[in-house]
Each structure stands twice: as C-alpha cells, then as structure tokens.
Amino acid sequence: MNTLLDDLRVIQNEPVDIQYTLKDFKSDQEVRWCPGCGDYAILAQMQKLMPELGVPKEQIVFVSGIGCSSRFPYYMNTYGFHTIHGRAPAIATGLKIARPELSVWMVTGDGDALSIGGNHFIHLLRRNVDINVLLFNNEIYGLTKGQYSPTSSPGHITKSTPMGSLDHPFNPTSLALGANATFVGRTLDRDLKHMGAMLRRSAEHKGTSFLEIYQNCVVFNDGAFFSYTEKETKPEQALFVEHGKPMVFGVGNDKGIKLDGFTPTVVKLSDGYSVDELLVYNERDLTLATIVSNMTTTPGMPRPFGILYAADRPCYEEEVSRQLATAVERRGNGNIQSLLNAGDTWTIS
Amino acid sequence: MSNKELRSLDDVVIRFAGDSGDGMQLTGSQFTNTSAIVGNDISTFPDFPAEIRAPQGTLFGVSGFQLHFGSGEIHSPGDYCDVLVAMNAAALKVNLGSLRANGIIIANTEGFNDKNLRLSGYAVNPLEDGSLDSYQLFAVDISRLTAAALKDLQMSSKEVDRTKNFFALGMMYWLYNRPLEPTEQWIKQKFSKVPQIAEANYRAMHAGWNFGETTEIFVTRFDVKPAPMQPGLYRNINGNTALALGLVTAAQKARLDVFFGSYPITPASDILHTLSSLKNYGVKTFQAEDEIAAVTSAIGAAFGGALGVTSTSGPGLALKTEAIGLAVMTELPLVIINVQRAGPSTGMPTKTEQADLLQALYGRNGEAPVPVIAPATPGDCFYAAFEAVRIAVTSMTPVFLLSDGYIANGSEPWLVPDVSELPDIAVQFHTDTEAFQPYARNEETLARPWAVPGTPGLEHRIGGLEKENGSGNISYSPQNHQLMVDLRAEKVERIANTLPLAEVEGDEQGDVLIVSWGGTYGVIKTAVQNMHSRGVAVSHLHLRFLNPLQKNVGEILCNFKHVVVAELNKGQLLKVLRSTYLVPAVGLNKVQGLPFKAEEVEATINDLLNS
Numbered sequence: 038m039n040t041l042l043d044d045l046r047v048i049q050n051e052p053v054d055i056q057y058t059l060k061d062f063k064s065d066q067e068v069r070w071c072p073g074c075g076d077y078a079i080l081a082q083m084q085k086l087m088p089e090l091g092v093p094k095e096q097i098v099f100v101s102g103i104g105c106s107s108r109f110p111y112y113m114n115t116y117g118f119h120t121i122h123g124r125a126p127a128i129a130t131g132l133k134i135a136r137p138e139l140s141v142w143m144v145t146g147d148g149d150a151l152s153i154g155g156n157h158f159i160h161l162l163r164r165n166v167d168i169n170v171l172l173f174n175n176e177i178y179g180l181t182k183g184q185y186s187p188t189s190s191p192g193h194i195t196k197s198t199p200m201g202s203l204d205h206p207f208n209p210t211s212l213a214l215g216a217n218a219t220f221v222g223r224t225l226d227r228d229l230k231h232m233g234a235m236l237r238r239s240a241e242h243k244g245t246s247f248l249e250i251y252q253n254c255v256v257f258n259d260g261a262f263f264s265y266t267e268k269e270t271k272p273e274q275a276l277f278v279e280h281g282k283p284m285v286f287g288v289g290n291d292k293g294i295k296l297d298g299f300t301p302t303v304v305k306l307s308d309g310y311s312v313d314e315l316l317v318y319n320e321r322d323l324t325l326a327t328i329v330s331n332m333t334t335t336p337g338m339p340r341p342f343g344i345l346y347a348a349d350r351p352c353y354e355e356e357v358s359r360q361l362a363t364a365v366e367r368r369g370n371g372n373i374q375s376l377l378n379a380g381d382t383w384t385i386s
Numbered sequence: 387m388s389n390k391e392l393r394s395l396d397d398v399v400i401r402f403a404g405d406s407g408d409g410m411q412l413t414g415s416q417f418t419n420t421s422a423i424v425g426n427d428i429s430t431f432p433d434f435p436a437e438i439r440a441p442q443g444t445l446f447g448v449s450g451f452q453l454h455f456g457s458g459e460i461h462s463p464g465d466y467c468d469v470l471v472a473m474n475a476a477a478l479k480v481n482l483g484s485l486r487a488n489g490i491i492i493a494n495t496e497g498f499n500d501k502n503l504r505l506s507g508y509a510v511n512p513l514e515d516g517s518l519d520s521y522q523l524f525a526v527d528i529s530r531l532t533a534a535a536l537k538d539l540q541m542s543s544k545e546v547d548r549t550k551n552f553f554a555l556g557m558m559y560w561l562y563n564r565p566l567e568p569t570e571q572w573i574k575q576k577f578s579k580v581p582q583i584a585e586a587n588y589r590a591m592h593a594g595w596n597f598g599e600t601t602e603i604f605v606t607r608f609d610v611k612p613a614p615m616q617p618g619l620y621r622n623i624n625g626n627t628a629l630a631l632g633l634v635t636a637a638q639k640a641r642l643d644v645f646f647g648s649y650p651i652t653p654a655s656d657i658l659h660t661l662s663s664l665k666n667y668g669v670k671t672f673q674a675e676d677e678i679a680a681v682t683s684a685i686g687a688a689f690g691g692a693l694g695v696t697s698t699s700g701p702g703l704a705l706k707t708e709a710i711g712l713a714v715m716t717e718l719p720l721v722i723i724n725v726q727r728a729g730p731s732t733g734m735p736t737k738t739e740q741a742d743l744l745q746a747l748y749g750r751n752g753e754a755p756v757p758v759i760a761p762a763t764p765g766d767c768f769y770a771a772f773e774a775v776r777i778a779v780t781s782m783t784p785v786f787l788l789s790d791g792y793i794a795n796g797s798e799p800w801l802v803p804d805v806s807e808l809p810d811i812a813v814q815f816h817t818d819t820e821a822f823q824p825y826a827r828n829e830e831t832l833a834r835p836w837a838v839p840g841t842p843g844l845e846h847r848i849g850g851l852e853k854e855n856g857s858g859n860i861s862y863s864p865q866n867h868q869l870m871v872d873l874r875a876e877k878v879e880r881i882a883n884t885l886p887l888a889e890v891e892g893d894e895q896g897d898v899l900i901v902s903w904g905g906t907y908g909v910i911k912t913a914v915q916n917m918h919s920r921g922v923a924v925s926h927l928h929l930r931f932l933n934p935l936q937k938n939v940g941e942i943l944c945n946f947k948h949v950v951v952a953e954l955n956k957g958q959l960l961k962v963l964r965s966t967y968l969v970p971a972v973g974l975n976k977v978q979g980l981p982f983k984a985e986e987v988e989a990t991i992n993d994l995l996n997s
C-alpha cells in the first residue's frame with residue numbers, strides 16, 4: 038500500500054531546475070538578535086552557502102531548541118521547527134528517521150546542547166543520524182540574560198555567579214569525540230572564510246556532523262573569543278588544522294606542533310626545527326583528534342580550529358530503513374488482516 | 387471413558403499460583419487458550435511479582451494467573467477463585483485469601499517441604515494441621531509423579547522439575563474436561579528444536595490427566611459448556627497487543643507511516659516489543675534515550691508527516707509533559723499511550739491504578755487541552771487506538787490513550803474484525819501553495835493544515851512560541867493569544883461532534899447510576915448484572931471518552947437520584963463530573979494496586995440504597 042509519504046516522494050523526486058541566490062533563503066521575518074551579535078554572521082554565511090549546495094529548499098529543515106541561537110530557523114526560508122529547550126536532537130532524529138531524504142540541520146546553544154539537552158546531544162552523536170549540528174558557543178546563557186553556561190570559564194563572573202563560577206567547563210569537541218561523533222569541527226563567527234568552508238564540510242559529511250562555532254555575545258560575554266578572532270592575538274592563539282598539512286601557527290607561521298610521546302609541544306621553527314619534523318594533521322585519526330582537541334584546555338597551547346575528526350560510519354536512519362526492507366524481503370509486505378488473524382484462533386459458527 | 391461423575395457448571399474461576407520460575411503464566415495462558423477453543427467466554431488476570439527472578443519459595447516471588455471461564459458472558463476474572471492450584475507453600479499463603487469458602491485447593495506436596503514452610507513463614511505444614519479443613523484439599527505429590535513419568539528420559543532433576551506445571555495443567559484439563567490437543571500442538575511447535583523437552587512436557591501433561599482419571603481422590607469432574615458467542619473468528623488477546631494492532635490498522639486506514647518512539651517501562655514495554663516486530667508493515671520503532679526523547683522524536687516524525695506515537699507509564703508520562711505542550715502549540719497529531727500503574731513516583735510498577743486521569747487532562751503548563759480516550763477492555767484497546775489515531779489526524783492534536791496494567795496484561799476472547807469493514811481515516815497532506823497559511827483552520831474541526839517538509843512552496847516555520855492565527859508568525863498580541871487559547875480549546879471540544887452519544891446500560895433513569903471509565907468496565911458490569919439478577923435496579927454508564935465528554939453525559943447524570951463514580955484512584959473523574967455538571971455525585975474509590983471486586987461495588991450500592 039502506498040502511504041501519503043510515498044505519494045509525496047513522487048513529487049519530491051521530480052527533477053527541478055534550481056537556481057537559487059542568497060535572497061531565496063531569507064525569510065520574511067525580521068531578525069531580532071542584538072545589533073553586533075555574532076549570530077548575524079553565521080546566518081549570513083548559511084544563507085550564502087545554501088544556494089551552492091543545490092538542495093531544493095523544500096527539502097531542507099532547520100530544527101532548533103531554545104535560546105538566542107535557536108531563533109535561527111525563523112530567518113531561513115526553508116522548513117523550520119523551533120522546539121523546546123534541549124530537545125532539538127531528539128526531534129531532529131525522529132524527523133530524519135521518518136524522512137531520511139530530507140536535509141536536516143540543527144541549531145543549538147551551549148546551554149541548549151550541553152546543559153539541558155546534554156543527554157540527547159551525546160546520543161545523537163553516537164547514533165550518527167545524518168544531521169548537521171551547529172552549536173553556537175558564546176559561553177553564556179544569552180536568552181535568559183547572562184547566566185554562566187557549561188562552557189563558561191571557571192571563575193567567570195555572571196549574574197548567577199557573583200563570586201565566580203565553580204563549574205568545570207566542557208570542551209565541546211572532546212565531549213563530541215568521547216560520544217563517538219563521526220565529524221567534529223570548530224570555527225569562529227569572525228572568520229567568515231573559515232566558517233564558510235567548515236559549514237560546507239559539515240553539509241557534505243554523511244552522519245552527524247558536529248560543528249562548534251565560537252559566537253560573540255556582545256551583551257553578556259563580549260570578547261570571550263577575541264584572543265582567537267582579533268588580528269593582534271589570533272596568529273599566536275589559534276591553530277587552524279588541515280588534513281595532510283603540518284600543524285603550524287604563529288605570526289608568519291613561525292611555530293609548529295610536535296608530538297613528544299602523546300604530548301603535543303610547541304616548537305619554534307626559528308630554533309632549528311624544520312616543517313618536515315612537525316606533526317602532519319590527519320583528520321581520520323581518532324587518537325590524534327583526541328590529543329589535538331584536548332589542546333583546547335591545555336595552558337600554553339594554541340587553540341585548535343578546523344575539522345578535527347571525520348570518519349565513515351553507517352547512518353542510523355539508513356540502517357532503520359534497511360531493516361524494514363530486509364523484513365519485507367523475508368516476510369513480504371505485511372497484510373493487516375493476516376496480522377489480526379494470527380495467533381491461536383478459533384471459529385464460532 | 388471415565389466412570390466418575392461429570393457435573394455441569396456455569397462458570398469457574400481458577401488461580402494457578404507458584405514460584406516465578408514455576409511457569410504459572412504459561413500454564414494459565416494454555417488453560418485459557420484451550421477454554422477459548424472449546425467456546426467458553428473468558429477473562430484473565432495475570433498477577434506477576436515485581437522481581438524478575440525472586441529467590442525460590444519466597445512470598446514475594448509468587449506469580450499468579452487467574453482465569454474465569456463460563457458458558458455465559460464473562461466480564462471479569464472473578465472476585466474469588468473456586469480452585470487454587472498452589473505449587474508451593476508461599477503460593478498458598480499469598481493466595482488463600484482469594485479462595486472462596488469451601489473452594490478447592492490442589493497443592494503440590496513437595497512445595498511444602500521444610501525449607502518452603504520456613505521461607506513462607508508457616509510454623510507447621512498447613513496441609514497437615516487441619517487449618518484447611520474448611521476447603522476441599524487435594525494434596526498431590528506433583529513433583530514426584532512428574533519425575534516418575536519422565537524417569538527414562540535421562541534429564542537432570544532440575545529439567546524434570548521444570549515440567550511439573552504441565553502435570554498440574556494435565557490434571558486441571560482432566561478435572562474440567564478439556565481437550566489436550568491444543569496444548570499438544572503448542573508444545574510441538576514451541577519445542578520443535580528440543581524434542582526431548584517437547585516429549586517431557588507432553589508426558590508430564592498426560593501423566594497429570596491420567597492421575598485424575600485413576601486416582602481415588604477425585605470423585606467428580608466438571609464441565610463448562612460453550613458460551614453463546616457471536617459467530618466469527620476469535621483469538622485470545624491482551625490489551626497491549628490489541629493496542630499495537632489497533633495503531634497499525636489505523637495507520638493503514640489513514641495511509642500513514644508509523645513512527646513509534648518509546649523508552650522501556652512496565653507495564654507498557656510490550657507495545658514497543660510488538661511494534662518492533664512489525665517492520666514489514668512499515669513501522670519504524672525507536673528506543674530512545676529517555677521518555678523526553680521518545681515523545682519529542684515522535685513529534686519530529688509527525689512534523690515530517692508520519693503518524694507519531696509514543697508509549698509509557700506514569701513516571702515516563704511525567705517526563706513527557708513539556709513536549710506534549712509543544713504538540714498542543716504546534717498542533718501536530720500525536721498519540722500518547724499511558725499504560726497506568728500504581729503511583730506516585732515508581733509506585734508499584736506491576737500493579738494497576740487509574741490515578742493519571744487528571745495528569746492527562748490538566749498536567750501541563752498553560753491552557754493545554756488534550757483529548758483523552760480510555761479503552762474499556764483488553765479487546766477494546768484495538769478500537770480505542772483506532773479512535774485515538776482518527777482524532778489526532780483529523781483534529782491535528784495530541785491525543786491521550788489511557789490504558790492500565792489490568793487490561794494491558796489481562797486477556798479476553800476477541801472477535802477479529804474484518805479490516806475491509808473498518809472505516810477509512812480521511813487525512814491529506816496540504817499541498818496547495820495558493821495563499822498557504824500554516825495556521826489556517828478547517829471550518830468544521832478547526833484543525834490547521836498538515837503541511838510537511840518536502841512539499842514545494844509551503845516552506846514555513848513552527849514552534850512553541852505563540853502563533854498568530856492564520857499566518858503562524860510569532861505573536862505577543864493579547865487579543866491573538868486569547869483567540870488562540872480559545873481556538874485550541876474549542877478544537878478539542880468540537881471533537882464531541884464526531885463521537886457517538888453515551889449509552890446507559892440498564893434503565894435510562896432511576897435511583898442509582900454507576901459511572902466508570904477505562905479498565906474497570908468488566909468488573910462494574912459484572913456487579914451490575916449480579917444486582918440485576920437479585921432484582922436491584924442499578925444503571926451503568928461507562929465512559930471511554932474523558933475529553934471531550936460525550937454530549938449527553940450531563941443529561942444522563944441528571945436522570946438519577948444517586949450517581950456513584952467508581953474508579954481506582956481518589957476521585958478524579960468524580961471531580962471532573964462534579965465540576966462540569968454540578969451533580970452531587972459520590973465516589974467509590976480504591977487504591978490498592980488491585981482491580982475492584984464486584985462484591986465491593988455491590989456492597990457500596992446496597993449501602994446507598996439502604997441508607
């Protein structure tokens with residue numbers, strides 16, 4: 038029997054000639070983030086990327102939780118679902134299992150994904166549902182006006198921590214690796230080129246792609262990431278990894294990373310080291326990804342950005358569909374009447 | 387064949403009781419199936435211990451299975467049993483209270499050894515001290531007789547011991563004049579890969595039968611004639627299975643794919659088990675990380691155009707609360723199954739109760755009305771599920787299905803419906819792009835269109851923020867909020883237009899009306915019939931729809947001098963009826979984790995009539 042969704046898929050599969058521009062992805066809703074908020078830049082990059090992906094916009098869905106960041110779907114002229122705090126991973130999972138053919142994106146915040154939604158977040162990653170997750174990390178609760186979050190630095194003074202935060206923070210990329218994510222990346226709201234490239238890689242990855250985006254909250258945590266985004270400090274503090282390339286950073290790429298056992302160390306190329314002795318990044322190496330991700334919290338080390346890890350693993354929703362197909366192969370298409378008639382029956386005449 | 391007296395009975399209640407490892411559930415369900423096949427009407431009540439493998443011989447490890455079969459209509463498993471099969475001392479101790487005066491006890495003497503007596507707290511063996519003199523006691527060495535029948539099979543004594551329930555079953559088949567063939571067939575199929583076990587069970591059962599035939603201790607056998615039942619194909623069904631089948635059938639009638647998100651919890655897990663085996667029916671099941679993910683994944687699937695369903699019991703429902711509000715706000719179809727159990731908190735997981743009604747009706751933040759349906763019997767779970775799906779997709783709303791542990795595990799003969807005679811459920815996805823508005827309303831039902839991702843030209847955004855009626859844009863307008871709250875309420879109220887009128891069983895007016903809902907139907911009906919047979923005039927109104935209430939409910943209530951609302955809680959429907967209709971109804975309430983006994987209901991009504 039054909040279901041309503043089977044009928045719809047016939048329409049979906051009709052070839053369409055799509056030539057989108059950025060404008061096609063702007064919704065009619067007025068954007069309501071604070072002026073200067075890092076969310077604007079992310080939205081703009083997303084709207085810029087969309088036409089290049091060649092996916093019909095009716096096949097795209099943005100799902101979000103609650104927070105400033107989670108307003109994102111309202112501004113994209115695609116399908117969108119602004120759900121409840123922390124639950125976007127589960128809602129997106131249900132949607133993707135029911136409709137594997139859709140392109141599903143999820144937008145979340147550091148509180149939404151890592152605090153109230155921490156459970157769903159890790160389970161989404163381990164299942165590897167083909168969803169692109171964008172975590173806007175501003176190290177603060179924006180929407181509720183400035184409490185500390187699970188990524189806030191220890192000692193951070195906020196409305197709810199007048200004497201400084203006592204919580205030890207999560208490093209989201211290490212958390213994601215620990216949860217067996219198949220794609221882990223990090224980028225910044227103020228590096229448009231890098232962000233554009235990272236968004237594209239996220240879109241291309243099959244499986245859950247987790248992209249952490251450092252996002253400046255001008256109102257409640259202004260400048261939290263300036264050491265990685267502003268030109269005075271960025272070269273020394275940020276290290277952009279690239280697959281197959283040596284790990285270099287610093288002004289004029291004058292520094293690099295070498296492994297000392299399992300411990301990464303900074304070496305100066307001027308000290309007689311050659312680029313050939315540096316660690317060459319391999320985004321498919323989980324051990325390396327774990328070591329490099331952990332540099333995030335190691336004092337004296339530059340902070341890593343880029344694709345930290347990318348691996349292939351079957352997608353959950355495809356496996357679900359495959360089991361259904363196998364069941365049909367083995368037992369034929371289910372017939373409801375014979376299902377009802379099954380078991381120990383008797384006839385009364 | 388037999389020279390023993392054969393006496394005819396109208397109905398019999400048997401309770402099989404033993405250790406949780408003694409196979410009492412299996413014995414009970416075999417006796418049930420055989421009795422169904424010979425044409426009796428039946429009602430069953432499995433009574434499991436909470437522990438999976440409780441230590442042998444202990445009181446808390448006792449597992450029971452009660453079945454009531456008869457030659458007339460049977461609506462409840464019976465208040466008291468006529469026969470208690472006790473495989474050990476603990477089983478006797480736990481269940482003696484439910485044996486009627488002068489009832490039959492069949493006791494396995496081996497189960498009353500010193501260790502068993504000590505574990506169950508008997509100082510002296512009750513089989514020997516005369517304390518059971520007011521009953522008809524048959525002490526049978528089931529263990530030894532079984533071992534003798536199997537002695538050349540070279541099985542370990544543990545394996546032999548495991549077949550003693552088939553001896554008991556064979557003996558009961560003899561006593562109640564039932565055929566052995568259905569169970570023989572079952573044994574053959576079930577143990578086709580282990581012929582030795584098949585042989586052992588077969589022999590044990592026959593040994594039990596032969597024992598009845600030859601022993602001096604039984605002088606009478608009993609016969610229960612077939613009940614007059616509507617012609618057709620029957621199967622014995624429990625509530626959880628019927629519910630799962632109802633969902634799948636309704637989905638086909640609505641041409642929808644099923645997405646079922648759930649997290650295991652007693653007594654609802656069997657719905658997940660059943661549906662997860664129906665993959666060739668296009669059913670996608672998802673065992674989520676918790677109940678919040680279970681319900682939200684179903685909401686995500688509903689947004690995507692599937693029939694989103696989630697199932698749980700009390701504690702899980704508490705977790706789903708916020709998400710159900712989201713389904714109310716986004717006006718997406720969703721079926722939420724709550725197989726109620728005794729609460730609060732973890733409560734008594736394997737025991738039944740009806741105390742989640744107010745939670746289903748009101749347990750959300752804000753004004754968030756949700757339709758509520760409660761099946762009346764195990765077989766009715768099929769039709770209630772069907773109704774829940776119909777309402778969810780035609781009114782674009784979440785719907786509660788309030789089952790309970792009693793009907794979820796209890797079973798009855800079920801007339802298998804002809805699928806082609808069930809109505810289609812009319813539902814369409816919206817595809818028209820002309821002036822599309824995500825919160826436009828169907829004039830009749832007030833439902834909004836179901837516009838699903840993948841449909842060209844209908845790109846739109848929904849969410850939990852208040853929406854402007856029509857456009858669906860976020861709105862903080864006071865007038866719009868009032869309008870939307872009113873519309874969501876009226877949408878649910880209008881469902882009453884699609885419901886049949888409530889029917890009273892018995893006189894349409896009079897002195898006493900008993901009102902019940904959900905799984906208590908069978909027992910209340912039994913009580914009412916008992917009273918009728920004694921010439922007491924009582925009427926019965928059973929409600930399957932708790933929200934909205936059927937249109938004539940108020941009118942019916944006003945036609946009676948006394949209205950008694952019977953429910954397994956502290957008076958939840960009572961509150962609703964009193965506040966809705968301003969009737970001076972009174973409650974008949976019980977919260978012991980057990981169903982009502984018909985006699986409790988009868989006593990209450992008698993008191994009322996005599997006061």
Ligand SMILES: Cc1ncc(C[n+]2csc(CCOP(=O)(O)OP(=O)(O)O)c2C)c(N)n1
Pocket residue numbers: 103104105106107122145146147148149150173175177178179180181186
């Ligand atoms: C169940 C629930 N609890 C609390 C809130 C209040 N709340 C809304 S957003 C938020 C935190 C948002 O922080 P984050 O996820 O970092 O998003 P941001 O606003 O910073 O983008 C909280 C606590 C809520 N909406 N729902």
Ligand code: SF4
Pocket residue numbers: 069070071073074075076105106175179180253254255256257
């Ligand atoms: S509060 Fe912060 S995160 Fe929220 S919109 Fe304003 S600047 Fe952006």
Ligand SMILES: [Mg+2]
Pocket residue numbers: 104146147148173174175176177178179186
């Ligand atoms: Mg934040």
